[in-house]
Amino acid sequence: MWRNPLTGLPRRPPLPLERGEETPPALRAVRDLLLALVFTLGGLASAHAVSADAILAESPPKLLSAFGFFTDARTQAPADGVVPFALNTPLFSDYALKFRFVHVPAGQAASYDDAEAFEFPVGTALIKTFAFPADLRKPTENVRLIETRVLLRNATGWHASAYVWNEGQTDAELKIAGARVAIETVSPDGAPLAFTYAVPNKNQCKGCHAFNGEIVPLGPKARNLNGDFAYAGGAANQLAHWSAAGILAGAPEPSAAPAAPDWTDTSASVNDRARAWLDVNCAHCHRREGPASNSGLYLTYSEGDPVALGIRKRPVSAGRGAGDRAFDIDPGNPDGSILTYRVESTEAGIMMPELGRTQTDVRAVALLREWIEGLR
Amino acid sequence: MRTQLAATLFSLLAGVSSASLASAAEIAVEAGEGASERLIEALITVKPGDTVKIGPGLYELTEGLSLDVDDVRVVGAGAGQTVLSFKGQTGAGEGLLVTSDRVVLEDFAVEDSKGDGVKSKGSDQITFRNLSVTWSGGPKAENGAYGVYPVSSKNVLIDGVLVSGASDAGIYVGQSDNIVVRNSRAEYNVAGIEIENSTRADVHKNTVTHNTGGILVFDLPNLPVQGGHDIRVFDNDVVDNDTANFAPKGNIVAIVPKGMGIMVMANRNVHVFGNRLSGNGTTHVLINAYPNDYDDDNYMFVPRGVYVHGNTYGEGGGAPDGEVGKTISDVSGIPVPDIVWDGVTRIPEYFSWVAAQDKIYIDEAEGTTFANLKMISQMLLPWSTAPDTNISAYKGSLPEPAPVKLPQDGGA
Known part of the structure; x- marks a missing residue:
């Protein structure tokens, strides 16, 4: 079961709409009706929400919204065809919360690999948003989106870009040369924590995402995906879910695939x-x-x-x-x-x-x- | 001219878009507001064939720079004019990293990088010309390890650079093939110039002074590329290497004693000739086996085929330094001879013979002093009470490797 690394809660990062609030029952009913309507319309619209053109373009778009990855950027609600995922053991990035997504073009699938990152088809996007809550002990409250990194697979290979979120958290802007963002939060042990967070420049992306000199994805490896994720429709093993959704081909049963532990899981050696x-x-x-x-x-x-x-x-x-x-x-x-x-x-x-x-x-x-x- | 015309005609006929075959553009970066971001961006967005021209001035960078585009020239206004300062650097392992091919870095200075100065990794045809890479506070253990640092690269040209203050090696070429280091100056580093786990290198016409050790030719175990060979070190001035070793312990160069001229450790077919050595207090030339224990079946720990000839030796050996200096002088006495071989032989060879191409040959002018310390394997213990100082017994020669030719330097 995937757990939030900070809270240990076995669930996906909740959306702000789910926060407890004091709403009168009548208003709540109206709100629910409106929300249902919005989600239905959004669902219809989002059937074609992800822009293949933006993913395949020679140069990445200036704004993240051009990709259409999210129905609601602020809550990181994914569009149709954008699947959230988590890693058993993630990279440490100054305690940043991370929201990861994959988009594989309809009708195509990544091919499974036992040891390396899966081989994804042209048109794939891997999306990772970095965010900080006001207090790292309360990772679901007052979350500020900092940057979203995208790895795009076009005919010439993978291309990495980073987008930095605006003040109003409505959209994120391409930053080729990277950026520095002041972070003020509270550390897991309760002490104030202030530092300058570095958004990588395009070359720094390749500083890590390189395999024999070519840009590659790092996260989506069998051993690190082989665990449960709390999807909207219920918890499921990610490898099984990807196979069932048709975005992964050739994967064995999860029990036959390698699995790395969550590094914080003290039941592992x-x-x-x-x-x-x-x-x-x-x-x-x-x-x-x-x-x-x-x-x-x-x-x-x-x-x-x-x-x-x-x-x-x-x-x-x-x-x-x-x-x-x-x-x-x-x-x-x-x-x-x-x-x-x-x-x-x-x-x-x-x-x-x-x-x-x-x-x-x-x-x-x-x-x-x-x-x-x-x-x- | 004809080729150019043909290329132009071809592109016109083929209707190739001007973007893909555009003539070389020049991207100018000038000092001032936002220069650091503009420079980072220029090095990312530059297209093959372009030149990034960095104007005169001081550039204060907080991030490491990197270039990953082939066929690019990065040119400053001169090492005294265009200065990239990394004093405030908060990230990355070096000042400038190149990971692409056919790149020329020319006419600028890199100062005070937190890690290495200028590095290339996996580059083919990389040129470092008229660069200055220095640490402004002088020799300090807190300085970066390497100044000019091509590694896992091919066709490396280092020409006319100045490197000062590196806490490991000023000019360090590692795990590379086909290398020329010339007309350069290395001073106040732990090692002036180091060629490590590399093949086919010409190191010549350099001035190597006031380092701990001047020129090192090493081969180390447990690396993806080892078995360095075919190295020529010639026509260099290796003088007054008299800076106390300031390398952080643990690094191999931390064993190098102050006053080491040229040191050949566990390499093959190394030719040291026509150099001018003086003022090196431990010894001018040391030929030795790798002294540490290691676990690597593919590693050859003794030097094989070293030929030292026609060098000139001034005053030296009068102040052997550190553990290595003491180990040597305990056997050789002081002053330490001009040329010292630890005499370590592999055990089977000790009981039989060493093949002609694997022997150590010395052919120097009358009066040059020498000692074979006759040490056993890696014990650093003498197997004989007296060193062999009969230099004439080592006369002979080895066929010299052909001069290194580089494609970016008029070579094949």
Whole structure:
């Protein structure tokens, strides 16, 4: 079952309309009638809501609304043919809430892959909105949309763009050169948290989304989708749902597909949780086909070579990122391991990942320390 | 001219849209309000064949820059005129990252990047010309690791660059093939120039001074590309490398003692000739095996086929530094000879012989001093009480690799 990583609630992020409110019963009936009407009309209109032209265009549109991904952008309500999804273990992005969606052109399907991201047909869009609530302990309240990133598959390959939401939260604007957004919220432990959030520029997207030099999706892999999602029509396994919806071909039964755990799920082993976290947060670069291939440090979920995984591996080009430590992972010694040093740091030139965060993922550090402590 | 005309005619006849075959455009970026964003955007939206021209002035960047478009020139107004400062950088692992092919970076300066200075990853035909990459606070452990940093690249030209203050290597070429490093100056870095896990490199006409170690030719284990070979280091001035090692521990260059001239570690077919070495307090030339333990069946830890000849040696070896300096001088005495070989041989070869192409050859002018320390494997322990200082016993030669030719440099 997918759970919100912050609340642990086994449900999709609720829409503001669902918030409890004091509405007189009569008014509520009228409102419900109006809403039903709006949704019906919206449903009719949205049958053709997603713009294939916008997805396939040589240059991305200036405004996110041109894609027609949402019937209501503010609540992130998806249009017809836009399927929400979640990952068992997500990338840490400064505690941002993420709303993920996939659109596969009608009548076509992605082809299943056991290990890598699925092969999606031309016309596919992968959509991810980053948002912050006013208080990270209350992730459903006062949510402010910051940016929506899109990965679009056209005939020449994947293309990445980021759109930054306007003040009124009515639409988001293309930012090729990225952007910086001041965030003020309250951290999971209740302390005020203020920092500058970085929206990536187009090249930075490829800084992570690269496989042998080509842009690729990272999230939609079997092991990370193989879990339940609370769809509007009820909870279902995502792989099964995608197959049933016809957007995924060739997938086995979920029980026969690989599955990585939710890294916060303490019923899974520390090793699996740590490896799932490293897989998602590091292995997009740290793999043989990735931007950090030259490091010789490979952190994919299935990596079997202990030295490639960092165990007693000496740094090569870490520079001051080595923090005067001799090995990437010194088994049993988290304080002597470069890995923990770099995941703890928030300083450019030292911190890992290099992009996509300004904060330390404190709970992940604790998990990695526990994992290294137990290695021999 | 004829080809150009033919291309134009072809495009007219074929009715190809002018956008796809447009003649090279120049995108000018000038200093001032919003320059940083304009520069980032120019490097993203530039089309193949275009030039990004960065005007004179100081550009204060908070983000790393990157270029992923083929056939682009990025040209400043001169290393003293166009200065990209990364003092306020908050993200990325380097100042400028190039991941595309046939790129020329020319005539600008990169200062105070938080990680590496200018990096290319997986580029074919990458040129770094007349660049300056420096850390303004002088040698410090907090400085970035590498100044000019092509890695996993092919056809690399580094020409006329100045690199100063790198906490690892000023000019570092890693896991690359077909390399020329020339007319450059590396000073006040831990390593001046380092060629690592790379094949076919010509390092010549450089001035390498006031580093911890001057020129390093290394091969390291546990990397996707290893087995470096065919390296020529010639006609360089390797003088007064006298800066205390300031590399963060854990990195391989942290073992390099102050006053190392040229160091060849675990590489194959390395030719060191016609260089001018003086003022290197540990030793001018060291040939040695990889000293650490490792787990890699594909790795050859001893240098194979090294030929040192026709160099000139000034004063040196009078102040051997650090652990390595002590290990050497404990055996060799002080002053340490001009050329030192640790003498490490693989065990089977110790009991039999070393093939001619794998031997160490020294052919230097009368009066050049030498010591084979006769060390056992990686123990750094002498297997004989006295070093072998009979330089004439190492006379001989190896066939020299052909000069490196680069497509972007008039080569094939």
